[in-house]
Amino acid sequence: MANFSKSNVPRFSVDVYQNAYLPEGGREVNAIVTVTSTGGGTTGGVPLADAAPVSTRTPGRAGPSAAVVLMVDCSGSMDYPPTKMRNARDATAAAIDTLRDGTQFAVVAGTHVAEDVYPGDGRLATADASTRARAKEALRRLSAGGGTAIGTWLRLADRLLGAAEVDIRHGILLTDGRNEHEAPEDLRAALESCAGRFTCDARGVGTDWEVKEVTAIASALLGTADIVADPTGLAADFTRMMENAMGKEVADVALRLWTPVGVEIVFVKQVAPTVADLTGRRTGAGPRAGDYPTGSWGDESRDYHVCVRVPEAGIGQEMLAARVSLILPATSGDAAPQTLSQGLVRAVWTDDMVASTSINPQVAHYTGQAELAQVIQQGLDARKSGDFDGATAKLGRAVQLASASGNADTAKLLSKVVDVVDAATGTVRLKARVADADEMTLETRSTKTVRVKK
């Protein structure tokens, strides 16, 4: 595939896996698009000795400029047990230690209101030895008390990050409870206004928070979601998250899909490392083209499943069903967006039945992984609503899919919720007693996929 990368951004490659052959009358074209970014994020989170540039990216060795806001839940429930607040403070301190020198940062204490406890006054600090020490000092003064209104935390993070002239804007959010002190619409509105302005990882600590709230934050802000059931695991998780954030090299990358006249987009999903439906997040980008947000990229590889419906054509015809490209938005008003790399999705009509009936292994695999995520969600919802037969059927199917695709992590999580009688047929029994943490872990991580065994 063509690669148009420039020296100051990571090298992106696009590989398209598909069976382009359609039978007579065939219209649905499926393709797995693998996007791999290399050459950026080479620090892997290790703080650089040299200070990174503050406002503009310098081509060459220096990493991109970044700003990070840490949002720590300080609601009253964080004191039950008191170790929770202590662990949250320690974890935030560990994350601050992982900040690359020169990174701008702030700490927000979140309750029913949001307060920027460090450095304060609506500013960001620039990471170095002394600001890290002062930030950790500020953490020690945090105490639990008050409610939970996550939308206010996000809006403050947005104001702080929006003032910084940096390449990468990222948030890390920790909560231990439900978003009880604002209406669900308030959180939704906050997410809508923050989407595309910064990325955010979200973590739930303990088992008193709402999985769908935390996953919705990560999904809207193109970050990761996870559970930290045991607060002692927080520091390690925060360190990993910050390392990951520090590895990001380029932000606001969009997956652009161009389709010819008459071609209908059925769906666009990220399918690895997690399933995330992007279909509804399209923004127009010129005639017959639309952009789907993918957030920030470091050294990583993600897979997307693109499904389009093409007009019928005769045997022997060939058409371009879609052109997939990675786009970096224009940095200034008059500059054109930069195409990082692109791939072609084709359709070829043949009367060779062997060719047209074979299913591309990547497409088959990710179709299964997407179904796996869906049946886990449906199974857990059924279980909560008392529909045990439905739950058994859905979770049985999940066991079957996880087992067949080699998704060992998900299989392990499933086995804490159901007793597996026969994985191959998906025969399971619901466990009578399931720990909240196990159920929440399964739900939070249900979208995690594995890649095709090569």
Next chain:
Amino acid sequence: MSQIHEQASLPGCPGCEEPLESGDLFCGACGYDLSAVPAPPGDRPTVAITVPAPSAAGRAPAAPVEWPSASETDSSDLPAPTHRPADLPGTDSGGRPLPTADQAQGPAAVRPAAPDAVRSDRPDDGPEGASGDFELAAPDPRTAEHAAAAGATGGKVCVACRSGRVDTDGYCENCGHAQPRERDHLERELDSVAAVSDRGLRHHRNEDAFAVSSTALPDGSPAVVAIVCDGVSSATRPDEASAAAATAANEALLESLPRGTHPQQAMHEAILAASEAVNALAQEPGRAGEQDPHRHQNAPACTLVGAVMAGGLLVVGWVGDSRVYWVPADRTGPPARLTEDDSWAAQMVATGLMNEAEAYADERAHAITGWLGADAYELEPHTASFKPDRPGLVVVCTDGLWNYAEAATEMAAAVPSDAYERPLHGAQVLVGHALDGGGHDNVTVALLPFAVPSPGAGSACGTT
């Protein structure tokens, strides 16, 4: 021979308005069947396999071909394994008889048609013409040239929707339709040989290839070469395989013939050179971005058929199921097929396990048992040498043509009467014949008018 297309004052072709010449049975530009009832312009002729009756007494009952005996002396000092009339099937380059139904063959001489030794070259045979055409239908290859000419003034405009521009990948920026590629339709004409290759109507790309050339033997007499190859579509990169094989075989002959290598030996070596060229492709990575595991199970492969006219000899060589036919110029003698397919059906018939009707009715009939490529079981180049006693037309073609004119008499009937004088036109007509028949496969044909060197041996071309 150089062809001068005299512009006659006849009305133009109903298909493309190309001026016609007296006696034309098909339009030389678009292959329009002029024997058919005129159809409205732009409408695809629906006359399938309408073969005009040969104008001469070509339908004589099949009498044995009367080949003269070969002269003992040849342009090279190598023993010349020429053939007597009774030896029409020829010998392979090892000197062994070719496997034919007529000749007793020990079973050991024929490879068993084990599944792994058989490759299908024919993904076809679906219902014909049942497709609801794409609403922005691609042009019929017979009219593609005209369409391209129409758009030529305003830069590259899509041939399908006629409104979108063509992007650098060769697709329309409006409707996405793939644009005709150079290889979709190729024509080449030299003084003494012409060839046409076409994508056909049912395949999205042309996986056939050809090479034609001429050179001179050490004594200064001319040598003419035609190579035709058919990519095995169940293997990866069949189009690259056929192109590599045709080029390599042609270059090998252009190198060895002027050195005085006996043409039959030269043909044998050319097939080996082609084989190496195709084998080498297996080591190369595929085209960037082509991720198509279904097609990546086999190394690139193709068939090869070639003909060389030199020193009064007609030498043919082949691997696979591409063929050479002989059509006497004056049509007084019967036509003949000069090659024996490396195919499942041919093998069944040769070993006496099935009769011809049974063998060709089997769905495995067209699976080939010999090919060039790294996965080839064991390369057995076949060559044969003939010494025709009269002028005739040598038809070198892929199965995309002979599927629509299998028997030698059918092929002779499809060859226009003036093909000996106008080989390019004749090749165009033959391609048109295959397209009218359904064009299920890529179609490639080279025509070599064979002239008997010694004067007085019936040198005049048949007039029709």
